[in-house]
Amino acid sequence: MKTMKTSNPKKWLALALGLLLIGTGSILAQSHSYSTDDSMIALEGYSPVSYIEQGKAQMGKKAFKTTYDGITYYFVNPEQQKQFQSNPKKYQPQYGGWCAYAVSLGGKFRPNPKSFRVVDGKLYLFTVNLEGDFVKAWEKEGKDKHIAQADQNWKSMGKFKTF
Structure with a gap:
């Protein structure tokens, strides 16, 4: 009867590390922790430009979105989207x-x-x-x-x- 070698610790460690890196890739790409759910949509879809420029919370539209630092932001219109893209740190x-x-x-x-x-x-x-x-x-x-x-x-x- 032959005995099979059932595990190779180095192989399992390499596999586990690979899966860990794949699973955390988007998290590691971020510069800091963000308050989002799994969708990675900032502000629950409200436009960051509306808060700063108009002093009100306005729901953005999926048609006008931008991803910055791994997080997706929605905007009310293309003008807001361009404002954010020109200076994202101002609106975060x-x-x-x-x-x-x-x-x-x-x-x-x-x-x-x-x-x-x-x-x-x-x-x-x-x-x-x-x-x-x-x-x-x-x-x-x-x-x-x-x-x-x-x-x-x-x-x-x-x-x-x-x-």
């Missing part, structure tokens, strides 16, 4: 689109895209839940204090650490 939400108040406290919570503030040309999003409206707390406690703390926290927060 702060802290990867995570709730600004939560980031200032050291956490990452998904925001409601209709709960936002634009401060000094930058977009900040907030969580709204049964316990309260985070944008109101952010403003009441001092938005400048929270922005400074969130900026500091964001530098050291884990790339994919989510609460």
